[in-house]
Amino acid sequence: MQMELHTGIELAVAMVRQQTLPALLKTATEQLEKAFWLTRCWALELDLSGRLLHCSELAEQGEFDCSDFSHPFSHILQTGRSRELSRAASYRLDHAGFQAMFDASDRPRSLWLEPLKGIGGRTLGILVMCRDGADWEGIVAQPLYQGLKELLTHQWVAQLQSRDDVWQRRMLKRSLDQLNDTETLRKRSEQLSRTLVGNSLAMTQLRAQVVRAAGSRLSVLVQGETGCGKDVVARGIHELSERSGGPLVIVNCAAIPDTLLESELFGHTRGAFSGADQNKEGLLAQANGGTLFLDEIGDMPMALQSKLLRVLESRQFRPLGAREEQHSDFRLVAATHQPLKQSIEEGTFRRDLFYRLSQFPLRIVPLRERPEDLEALSRHFIRLYTDREGMGPQGISSHALHALGSYGFPGNVRELRNVIELACLQTPVGDDIQPETLRLEDPFGNTFAGFAEEVTPDTLDGVPMPSDIRDLKAAAQAFEAAVIRERLQQYGGNRAQAAESLGLPKRTLAHKCLKYRVAES
Numbered sequence: 475m476q477m478e479l480h481t482g483i484e485l486a487v488a489m490v491r492q493q494t495l496p497a498l499l500k501t502a503t504e505q506l507e508k509a510f511w512l513t514r515c516w517a518l519e520l521d522l523s524g525r526l527l528h529c530s531e532l533a534e535q536g537e538f539d540c541s542d543f544s545h546p547f548s549h550i551l552q553t554g555r556s557r558e559l560s561r562a563a564s565y566r567l568d569h570a571g572f573q574a575m576f577d578a579s580d581r582p583r584s585l586w587l588e589p590l591k592g593i594g595g596r597t598l599g600i601l602v603m604c605r606d607g608a609d610w611e612g613i614v615a616q617p618l619y620q621g622l623k624e625l626l627t628h629q630w631v632a633q634l635q636s637r638d639d640v641w642q643r644r645m646l647k648r649s650l651d652q653l654n655d656t657e658t659l660r661k662r663s664e665q666l667s668r669t670l671v672g673n674s675l676a677m678t679q680l681r682a683q684v685v686r687a688a689g690s691r692l693s694v695l696v697q698g699e700t701g702c703g704k705d706v707v708a709r710g711i712h713e714l715s716e717r718s719g720g721p722l723v724i725v726n727c728a729a730i731p732d733t734l735l736e737s738e739l740f741g742h743t744r745g746a747f748s749g750a751d752q753n754k755e756g757l758l759a760q761a762n763g764g765t766l767f768l769d770e771i772g773d774m775p776m777a778l779q780s781k782l783l784r785v786l787e788s789r790q791f792r793p794l795g796a797r798e799e800q801h802s803d804f805r806l807v808a809a810t811h812q813p814l815k816q817s818i819e820e821g822t823f824r825r826d827l828f829y830r831l832s833q834f835p836l837r838i839v840p841l842r843e844r845p846e847d848l849e850a851l852s853r854h855f856i857r858l859y860t861d862r863e864g865m866g867p868q869g870i871s872s873h874a875l876h877a878l879g880s881y882g883f884p885g886n887v888r889e890l891r892n893v894i895e896l897a898c899l900q901t902p903v904g905d906d907i908q909p910e911t912l913r914l915e916d917p918f919g920n921t922f923a924g925f926a927e928e929v930t931p932d933t934l935d936g937v938p939m940p941s942d943i944r945d946l947k948a949a950a951q952a953f954e955a956a957v958i959r960e961r962l963q964q965y966g967g968n969r970a971q972a973a974e975s976l977g978l979p980k981r982t983l984a985h986k987c988l989k990y991r992v993a994e995s
């Protein structure tokens with residue numbers, strides 16, 4: 475009796491020490507084997523769906539489908555009662571998994587199959603005991619067996635509960651993480667919608683992409699027609715990224731002469747070339763810790779493309795005339811309105827650089843393909859005008875919006891901005907912009923909608939009538955000069971605004987002003 479008590483306590487302690495269900499089942503079956511002289515003992519675990527019994531100790535073929543009656547376990551589950559199985563009956567059962575278990579138990583004379591149930595009668599699994607004697611009733615009636623079985627089912631339920639708790643905590647954490655991600659994405663997209671305006675599906679998707687791109691370290695290539703917002707997108711990526719506290723260095727590859735672009739980017743030492751009278755830090759170095767935005771990358775000369783590719787691979791570069799290499803940790807955003815794939819085919823753009831740049835490609839849809847954005851963009855530009863000037867129109871009439879909708883906007887959002895700003899100027903304070911104040915024309919001067927005043931070559935000072943032209947080049951230059959003069963007047967001499975309204979870099983406008991001797995008014 476004392477011996478039995480001692481064994482019982484030993485077994486109980488071993489069981490309660492186990493931290494996982496497989497460890498508990500292994501310990502329990504080993505202890506039962508020892509205590510009752512079994513040749514083998516197995517514990518089959520019923521899965522959550524109730525459709526599969528699993529025996530982790532049987533490495534292969536340890537799964538028993540509960541709807542398959544070619545093994546004895548489905549019958550036990552169905553009746554909920556224990557039963558004995560003889561060696562002869564076991565031989566007759568044609569089930570590979572059961573036969574593997576029978577073999578691994580050394581083909582005992584008798585097996586005892588007992589369903590184990592937890593709280594509320596929920597079936598946990600089946601206990602399989604193997605022995606060469608057949609006195610099962612004598613064993614299962616013993617208080618030691620009853621006590622151990624009760625402890626086993628108790629611990630089994632506790633393990634399932636803690637597994638459920640862990641699983642539930644994990645699920646909860648996962649859904650919270652997902653919620654947080656979605657919430658962050660939503661908040662950032664909302665923040666971006668203040669500068670990257672538009673309610674169309676294309677714009678909503680673009681904002682989500684910009685937020686994703688900002689959160690990654692990949693190089694971004696922004697493609698889209700001129701004036702559609704590539705610059706706005708590049709700034710958005712910088713501002714929403716972890717580098718927003720660092721510099722945003724913008725380089726317009728088309729505006730800097732080829733001969734200067736390399737030294738502008740890489741920097742140079744004093745005496746590196748004639749005219750280099752002091753050391754100059756390049757834009758690559760200036761972008762350290764921030765973002766480098768290479769606008770109009772399609773215009774970069776081939777020789778420089780190879781050098782840029784090397785820099786992108788190592789973030790190392792050597793200023794002109796320098797002996798030592800320098801390092802700069804920048805994130806690259808490039809943009810172009812040119813179809814780069816075509817440039818690659820024509821041999822003017824390096825394929826390997828294209829792939830290096832477009833790790834995260836973004837494409838901006840032209841304004842004519844998202845007319846739903848016209849209203850939000852128009853109101854945005856009216857608000858910007860009013861904030862800047864301290865007064866302005868109240869809004870825009872539905873007729874004016876209709877007129878905007880019927881125009882193709884070859885200059886995209888930049889053109890819309892110019893149209894709205896000019897209309898703001900001509901609309902009495904507090905009124906709505908009307909169609910007559912919208913100056914809609916294509917780049918060749920064809921009028922589309924109500925015009926306040928037509929600007930065609932014959933109304934521009936100094937431009938000959940087409941029939942009077944004797945020198946086409948001179949006439950074209952006179953036309954260019956007249957347009958620039960007129961635009962500068964319109965913007966009160968503000969070169970930046972005039973340049974933007976003409977789709978020109980400021981530097982190019984300055985150069986043309988010098989060439990045509992156009993002074994600001």
Ligand SMILES: Nc1ncnc2c1ncn2[C@@H]1O[C@H](COP(=O)(O)OP(=O)(O)OP(=O)(O)O)[C@@H](O)[C@H]1O
Nearest residue numbers: 669670671699700701702703704705706811887888
């Ligand atoms: N979705 C937008 N929301 C608000 N403003 C926009 C949007 N898209 C463009 N703009 C405005 O339109 C003008 C032109 O945009 P931006 O300079 O970004 O175009 P771009 O594609 O970089 O042009 P380019 O090809 O000439 O460099 C800017 O004044 C910009 O603020």
